[in-house]
Amino acid sequence: AQSVTQPDIHITVSEGASLELRCNYSYGATPYLFWYVQSPGQGLQLLLKYFSGDTLVQGIKGFEAEFKRSQSSFNLRKPSVHWSDAAEYFCAVAINNDMRFGAGTRLTVKP
Amino acid sequence: NAGVTQTPKFRILKIGQSMTLQCTQDMNHNYMYWYRQDPGMGLKLIYYSVGAGITDKGEVPNGYNVSRSTTEDFPLRLELAAPSQTSVYFCASSSPGDQPQHFGDGTRLSIL
Numbered sequence: 001a002q003s004v005t006q007p008d009i010h011i012t013v014s015e016g017a018s019l020e021l022r023c024n025y026s027y028g029a030t031p032y033l034f035w036y037v038q039s040p041g042q043g044l045q046l047l048l049k050y051f052s053g054d055t056l057v058q059g060i061k062g063f064e065a066e067f068k069r070s071q072s073s074f075n076l077r078k079p080s081v082h083w084s085d086a087a088e089y090f091c092a093v094a095i096n097n098d099m100r101f102g103a104g105t106r107l108t109v110k111p
Numbered sequence: 112n113a114g115v116t117q118t119p120k121f122r123i124l125k126i127g128q129s130m131t132l133q134c135t136q137d138m139n140h141n142y143m144y145w146y147r148q149d150p151g152m153g154l155k156l157i158y159y160s161v162g163a164g165i166t167d168k169g170e171v172p173n174g175y176n177v178s179r180s181t182t183e184d185f186p187l188r189l190e191l192a193a194p195s196q197t198s199v200y201f202c203a204s205s206s207p208g209d210q211p212q213h214f215g216d217g218t219r220l221s222i223l
Contacts, residue, residue, distance in 0.1 A: 004153070006153075009151075041216070041217075042216055042217075043115075043201055043203075043214030043215050043216045043217055044154075044201070044203075044212075044214045045214075046212075090153055090154070092153075092154075098156070098169075099144075099156065099212070100153075100156075100170075101153030101154040101155075102153050103151060103152050103153045104151075104152075104153055
């Protein structure tokens, strides 16, 4: 069955520390891959996307993600976290118009 | 530049009541979507539309109906509200071939 897994429900990091959020998918083919961020009471904002080509993609707000086909993963990274990065992060995959979301990872940033 | 606009932002319904969640976009996007988001869960697709007059079921369509008479509007209808439909509903839009979707700010619906 098609699925998207974000293994970490909640992550806490100190401001200035590095961050990696994990995402694994299970699809018959390589889907399009996305990371979204959601602040409380807001809709989702696209951080970055991967369709094809270079497996390391750069996004907004200093985020990047790496697609690893062999691991069916698309992990999100940021070298130095800012307090304003505290939010919920969703990985999503899409084939045609069928977009599926992971359950999300809530990021807390300690001062 | 409004983007995707959802109304209302909050609503409380009694079991068995009906209501329509409104969604409009001003980006001339052909594709529009309705999702629901339950606590601790990702978004689940309810219905989507690839153009005026065309709608299709998503992952969780039961209990909902949609229509798409214009490119701009994509209302979601609940005919007989049930407690299981308590959720936050998001509308989104995109261009054909542009999978990333522009999201509204959501409608928080409680059914008591």
